[in-house]
Amino acid sequence: MPPDAxxxxxAQPYPFDLHPSRCALLIIDMQRDFLEPGGFGEALGNDxxxxxxxxxxxxxxxxxxxxxxxxxIHTREGHRPDLSDLPPAKWRRARSGSTIGDVGPMGRIxxxxxxxxxxxxxxxxxxxxxxxxxxxxxxxFATDLNALLADHGISQLVVTGVTTEVCVNTTVxxxxxxxxxxxxxxxxxxxxIPAFQEAGVAMIKAQGGxxxxxxxxxxxxxxxxxxxxxxxxxxxEGAP
Ligand code: C5J
Numbered sequence: 001m002p003p004d005a006x007x008x009x010x011a012q013p014y015p016f017d018l019h020p021s022r023c024a025l026l027i028i029d030m031q032r033d034f035l036e037p038g039g040f041g042e043a044l045g046n047d048x049x050x051x052x053x054x055x056x057x058x059x060x061x062x063x064x065x066x067x068x069x070x071x072x073i074h075t076r077e078g079h080r081p082d083l084s085d086l087p088p089a090k091w092r093r094a095r096s097g098s099t100i101g102d103v104g105p106m107g108r109i110x111x112x113x114x115x116x117x118x119x120x121x122x123x124x125x126x127x128x129x130x131x132x133x134x135x136x137x138x139x140x141f142a143t144d145l146n147a148l149l150a151d152h153g154i155s156q157l158v159v160t161g162v163t164t165e166v167c168v169n170t171t172v173x174x175x176x177x178x179x180x181x182x183x184x185x186x187x188x189x190x191x192x193i194p195a196f197q198e199a200g201v202a203m204i205k206a207q208g209g210x211x212x213x214x215x216x217x218x219x220x221x222x223x224x225x226x227x228x229x230x231x232x233x234x235x236x237e238g239a240p
Contacts, residue, residue: 007223009183011215012205016183018223024154025065025072027058028139028161028168028189030123033106033116035162040104040116044097046192051162054190055122057217058160061188062123064221067228071152074125075132075139077167078110078117085135085142138170146178156181158220159212160188164200172204172211182212185220 007018033040035051042048065072079086083101094100102109106116112133125131132143139145149157157175159182161168168189172182184204191197205214 005227007227009213009215009223010219011183011213013209013213016181016213016215018158018183018220019156020068020070020224020227022153023070023156023158024149024152025062025070026139026157026159026161026171027062027072027074027123028159028171029075029077029163030055030058030120030161031076031078031116032118032120033104033109035120036106036116038105040098040106040109041192043105048192050192050194050197051190054160054162054188055120057185057187059122061158061160061185061217061221064224065158066126068224070224071129071154072125073130073132073145073148074119074123075134075145075161075167075171076112076117076119077134077137078112078114079135081108081111081113090136136170137167138174139167140171140174140178149180155179156183158182159184160217162190163196164189164191165193165196166191169200169203169211176211183220184212184214185217186214187216187218 005020009016009018035048037048062072086100091100098104100110107114111117130148132139132145134143136142157180159172175182186201191200201214204211
């Protein structure tokens with residue numbers, strides 16, 4: 001693929017020009033506690049199927065992204081075991097029976113190193129893929145994501161993950177303010193609450209794309225496939 005290749009992707013409010021050499025895939029918080037039956041999300045009464053429908057499109061997208069030899073970055077929301085990076089305000093407002101740091105069905109809730117904090121096996125990062133551990137909702141707050149993207153010459157992000165109205169929207173807004181162009185893939189982002197899914201996606205593309213573009217994974221995958229002939233060899237998928 002020539003370094004200046006451009007792939008036009010159907011999107012709203014208008015097509016997105018994807019530049020593979022300066023675009024990263026950013027997969028937000030596809031963590032066991034949010035997505036798996038028996039995890040913290042379900043224990044709070046949420047319908048995890050609303051998030052689980054994003055697993056298969058994300059899996060296909062990640063496989064195509066890796067096969068094209070492009071940079072994929074994963075994030076996880078969570079805190080240090082001693083909770084020193086958990087603002088009291090976040091702790092107080094997270095209370096609903098159990099809260100961050102309490103023992104939940106998959107270990108201490110949203111604590112780094114606990115089983116529920118880790119990424120689901122279907123999307124497990126490869127050894128060389130950066131994993132950003134973030135204490136906030138946005139992936140730029142209190143992390144080295146911006147420096148990492150600058151190091152790789154990245155100016156565009158394809159954004160997927162959960163949840164649409166919380167960590168995905170917060171990250172896209174942070175990215176927008178830092179000058180990144182974001183393409184959010186509607187079938188690869190999910191909310192427990194259907195009305196929030198709809199509103200969360202609508203807000204991104206409103207007013208001429210006030211925070212970015214909205215597209216779908218099939219279009220990105222087929223565009224990447226046109227570049228496969230000259231791409232580096234596909235990498236093996238990782239496993240936890
Ligand atoms: C939430 C997230 N919803 N990853 N986290 O608390 O969106």
